[in-house]
Structure formats: C-alpha cells, structure tokens
Amino acid sequence: MITSIQLVLALFIIFAISRAYLRFREKVITSAVFMLWSVVWLTALIVVLSPPTTSKMANFLGIGRGVDFVLYVSLAILFYLVFRLYVMIEDLRHEITYLVRQIALQNPSKKPKRRRRT
Amino acid sequence: MKAQIIVPAFNESQIIFKVLTSLPKKLKGISDIETILVNDGSQDDTLEQAEKAKVQTVSHVINRGLGAAIKTGIEWAKSKNTDIAITFDSDGQHDSADIPKIIKALITQKADLVIGSRFLKKQKIPLDKLLINKFANLATFLMFGVKSSDSQSGMRAFSKEAIKLIDFKGERMDFSSEILYEAKRNNLRIVEVPIKAIYTPYSRGKGQKHLNAIPILIRFLVRFLR
Numbered sequence: 080m081i082t083s084i085q086l087v088l089a090l091f092i093i094f095a096i097s098r099a100y101l102r103f104r105e106k107v108i109t110s111a112v113f114m115l116w117s118v119v120w121l122t123a124l125i126v127v128l129s130p131p132t133t134s135k136m137a138n139f140l141g142i143g144r145g146v147d148f149v150l151y152v153s154l155a156i157l158f159y160l161v162f163r164l165y166v167m168i169e170d171l172r173h174e175i176t177y178l179v180r181q182i183a184l185q186n187p188s189k190k191p192k193r194r195r196r197t
Numbered sequence: 198m199k200a201q202i203i204v205p206a207f208n209e210s211q212i213i214f215k216v217l218t219s220l221p222k223k224l225k226g227i228s229d230i231e232t233i234l235v236n237d238g239s240q241d242d243t244l245e246q247a248e249k250a251k252v253q254t255v256s257h258v259i260n261r262g263l264g265a266a267i268k269t270g271i272e273w274a275k276s277k278n279t280d281i282a283i284t285f286d287s288d289g290q291h292d293s294a295d296i297p298k299i300i301k302a303l304i305t306q307k308a309d310l311v312i313g314s315r316f317l318k319k320q321k322i323p324l325d326k327l328l329i330n331k332f333a334n335l336a337t338f339l340m341f342g343v344k345s346s347d348s349q350s351g352m353r354a355f356s357k358e359a360i361k362l363i364d365f366k367g368e369r370m371d372f373s374s375e376i377l378y379e380a381k382r383n384n385l386r387i388v389e390v391p392i393k394a395i396y397t398p399y400s401r402g403k404g405q406k407h408l409n410a411i412p413i414l415i416r417f418l419v420r421f422l423r
Binding site for chain 1: 276
C-alpha cells in the first residue's frame with residue numbers, strides 16, 4: 080500500500096530524472112553526470128517506495144535507524160556537491176582571470192617616450 | 198641585460214605617482230630597464246597617475262587580485278624576453294634603493310628567485326604584521342616544505358629561468374607561498390636579501406588583511422583535495 084507522501088515523493092523523483100534526461104539530451108550534462116544523477120534518484124526512489132530497505136542497510140552498517148542512514152548518506156552527498164561547486168567556481172574564476180589577462184596584454188598603453196638606456 | 202619592474206596596483210592613486218617616480222631609470226649592469234604598471238581594475242585615477250609618471254601600463258578590465266596582476270606582469274616580461282623581473286608593491290611599503298640589492302643577489306649568487314625579506318634585519322615592524330607574517334611563513338613551510346623568513350614579501354626578483362618556469366594559480370594573496378613552492382618544484386635557487394619595510398598608516402591600511410588567512414587556507418586545502 081503506497082501512502083500519499085510516498086506518491087508525492089515518487090512523482091517528484093520521476094520528474095527529477097526526466098529533467099536530468101532532458102539536460103543530457105540537450106548536451107548540457109555529460110553521460111557520466113547523467114548516470115550519477117540517475118543512480119542518486121533511483122536510489123531515492125527505492126528508499127521512498129520501500130522504506131524497510133534503509134533499515135536493512137542501517138543494520139548492515141551498524142547504524143541504529145533507517146532514517147539515520149538516509150540522513151548520513153544525504154549529508155555526505157551534500158558535502159561532496161558543495162566541494163565540487165567550490166572547485167567549479169574556482170575554475171571559473173581562473174578562466175575569467177585568463178580572459179582579463181589576455182585582454183590586458185593585447186591592449187597595452189602606448190609606449191611612454193621617457194625610456195632610457197645606460 | 199633587460200629588466201622589468203612589475204608594479205601591481207589597485208586603487209592606489211594617492212601614492213602611485215610617488216612610487217613610480219622613485220623607481221630607478223638606470224642600473225649598473227642593466228642595459229634596459231622598464232617599469233610596467235599592472236592596473237588591476239582600479240576605480241580611481243591610478244591609471245592616469247601612472248601615465249603621468251610616463252610608465253608602460255596594462256590594465257585588467259575588472260579587479261582580479263594581487264596574484265593575478267603579478268602574473269600578468271610576469272607574462273608581459275616573458276613576452277618582452279626579459280632577463281630579470283622585479284615585483285614591487287604599489288603602496289609605498291618598499292624602498293626603491295633595495296632594487297639594486299636584490300638584482301645584485303640574483304646575479305652574483307646565481308639565484309633564480311630573490312626574496313626581499315623584511316625580517317632578516319632588525320627594524321620596527323608592527324606586532325600584528327609580525328605575527329601574521331610568522332604564521333604565513335609557518336603555513337608555507339607546513340604545506341609546501343619551503344622555509345622562508347618572509348614568504349609574503351612583495352619585493353622579489355626572478356631570473357629568466359624563473360620567469361619561464363614559475364607558474365602559479367593563486368590570484369589573491371595566496372600566490373606568494375605558491376611562488377616559493379613553484380621555485381622548489383622546479384629546483385630553482387632561492388636567496389633572501391634583507392630589505393627595508395616602510396610602514397605608514399597608508400601602507401598598513403593597504404596591506405594583507407588579517408582575516409585573509411582563513412580563505413587562503415581554505416583555497417589551499419581545496420587545491421590539495423581536488
């Protein structure tokens with residue numbers, strides 16, 4: 080018997096997978112990234128439709144409750160995503176600086192007249 | 198022998214003219230010396246003041262940080278086939294009379310990177326500056342294994358080899374330690390020379406902020422982990 084919250088969450092996950100698929104088709108994300116998100120969302124779907132799965136995993140890993148297991152895994156994933164975002168922002172910053180540098184070097188001021196040799 | 202004095206500047210209109218006109222126009226043993234001001238997206242009239250001082254300038258269209266400005270200067274020096282590149286802070290903290298000293302050390306001691314150290318000779322340095330610099334030296338040693346008495350000094354001289362090989366990514370204050378690491382990685386010879394530090398209320402206000410240490414550490418950690 081599926082409860083209403085399970086239905087809502089399952090529909091949301093299907094929507095999320097469809098969005099990821101559309102981004103993949105538009106070549107906004109690579110196949111590897113699409114696979115990663117598919118695994119994440121399909122795992123979430125299994126957890127939503129069959130909550131005892133989390134309890135089994137929790138018992139296997141020595142964690143008290145299934146909901147704790149979900150929380151720990153979610154936190155780990157979130158931390159990793161924040162880290163990846165930070166790296167991505169750093170890369171973007173370097174790329175902007177590279178562009179700014181190239182523009183600067185290609186447009187120097189006119190050479191000043193006062194230039195002496197010894 | 199060609200030399201370039203690289204002066205990175207961001208909103209330094211109050212003092213930049215004085216700094217630029219104090220720089221040497223000729224030096225013993227150097228046939229051609231040029232000053233290049235890297236205007237790092239200044240919003241005031243730093244650029245106009247530099248042009249008034251009749252120095253070559255290149256401008257970042259937006260502010261990218263001290264490290265980025267220094268690298269632009271190094272790239273400029275590289276494109277001009279320069280033999281020696283000297284970096285010199287634009288806030289009036291350095292004494293231009295130290296430039297011949299660091300060039301001499303580069304040539305006579307066959308060094309590739311000369312650091313003008315503010316802490317090699319006894320002089321009056323504000324306690325907060327002393328502590329933050331000691332901390333930066335320790336962090337540079339722990340993270341990169343390079344010992345330096347002044348890892349954050351703005352006055353350095355690079356040999357032609359160093360200009361070619363040192364490739365740092367740090368765009369803000371984190372680049373100073375990275376330069377030392379790059380020198381070590383490329384087996385370049387590092388020499389330190391004592392220089393004078395001029396602390397005025399203006400240069401103190403412009404220098405490295407104490408709280409900068411935290412984002413710098415985070416950036417280094419992320420670079421190690423990525």
